Amino acid sequence: MTLEQTKRRRQAIATIHDIVGAMRAIAAGRIQGAQRALASSHRYEDVVLRAILTLTEGYDRIPLRAAHGQPTLLIVMTSEQPLCGTFNQDVLSLAERRLHELRAKGEVRLMVVGHRGARQLATHGIVSDAAESAATSVHGLRDVVNHLGAFVDQRVAAGQLGTLRAVYSRYKSISEQVPTDEQILPIDLTKIREFALPVKKNYDRQLPDPVLLAGLISQYAFIRLCRIAADSFASEQASRLTAMDAATRNTEKMLNSILDLERRERQGEITRQVLELVASRFASS
Numbered sequence: 001m002t003l004e005q006t007k008r009r010r011q012a013i014a015t016i017h018d019i020v021g022a023m024r025a026i027a028a029g030r031i032q033g034a035q036r037a038l039a040s041s042h043r044y045e046d047v048v049l050r051a052i053l054t055l056t057e058g059y060d061r062i063p064l065r066a067a068h069g070q071p072t073l074l075i076v077m078t079s080e081q082p083l084c085g086t087f088n089q090d091v092l093s094l095a096e097r098r099l100h101e102l103r104a105k106g107e108v109r110l111m112v113v114g115h116r117g118a119r120q121l122a123t124h125g126i127v128s129d130a131a132e133s134a135a136t137s138v139h140g141l142r143d144v145v146n147h148l149g150a151f152v153d154q155r156v157a158a159g160q161l162g163t164l165r166a167v168y169s170r171y172k173s174i175s176e177q178v179p180t181d182e183q184i185l186p187i188d189l190t191k192i193r194e195f196a197l198p199v200k201k202n203y204d205r206q207l208p209d210p211v212l213l214a215g216l217i218s219q220y221a222f223i224r225l226c227r228i229a230a231d232s233f234a235s236e237q238a239s240r241l242t243a244m245d246a247a248t249r250n251t252e253k254m255l256n257s258i259l260d261l262e263r264r265e266r267q268g269e270i271t272r273q274v275l276e277l278v279a280s281r282f283a284s285s
Contacts, residue, residue, distance in 0.1 A: 033138035034234035070162035078117025169235035
């Protein structure tokens with residue numbers, strides 16, 4: 001390799017190093033936004049849960065209207081953008097297992113959020129019934145959840161939904177994201193009561209209980225989808241941050257190695273020039 005070729009290679013590696021470093025910084029900033037969205041969704045979820053538990057004392061489960069014999073809707077949250085490590089593979093592995101289990105019990109409709117994830121499932125022979133674009137920013141989470149919420153509300157209102165489940169990556173820390181399968185509807189009150197905050201007894205009710213409960217169930221599904229989407233987005237960015245951090249270290253090693261090579265080749269070029277100069281002086285004498 002000539003000195004000029006080594007320089008071009010070093011410049012290319014330096015450019016890649018700058019790009020992965022920038023992507024790492026962007027992912028770190030997006031994680032902070034996703035964490036704020038998670039905190040907000042948890043606060044609103046507590047309010048909705050308290051109201052639901054007040055209306056449903058003595059019940060263990062809230063059935064969906066005309067849900068018997070209706071299909072399960074499985075929502076799978078994946079990424080829209082690449083370079084996020086094993087984020088998609090981990091979620092899709094769990095989704096495939098859960099899908100096979102659910103299909104053994106009854107009819108299942110599959111919705112994949114993230115066209116990249118839908119294409120990966122298609123390579124395994126699993127075609128989704130519907131697909132939505134995943135969020136590529138914190139602000140985009142709202143649009144994704146609005147689309148999902150409207151889709152779910154239509155099927156609940158038409159009595160075409162038996163169970164609503166979601167497979168996603170739950171964010172625990174930058175170094176730990178857990179693929180999770182979660183049932184959203186019907187609401188399992190037994191599980192909710194294990195973790196819910198104390199119920200407020202003196203709510204003022206302006207609507208009949210059935211109407212109020214139907215609205216609260218819709219809000220519950222919406223806020224759970226918000227939390228799941230924020231969890232998934234934070235996990236995606238954490239996985240991307242980890243991947244870009246590793247890429248940054250690798251490009252730094254490559255850059256240091258190529259710089260050493262460039263210094264040796266430059267020194268060799270200088271040595272060759274000196275030898276040529278000495279040889280020309282002897283030849284002229």
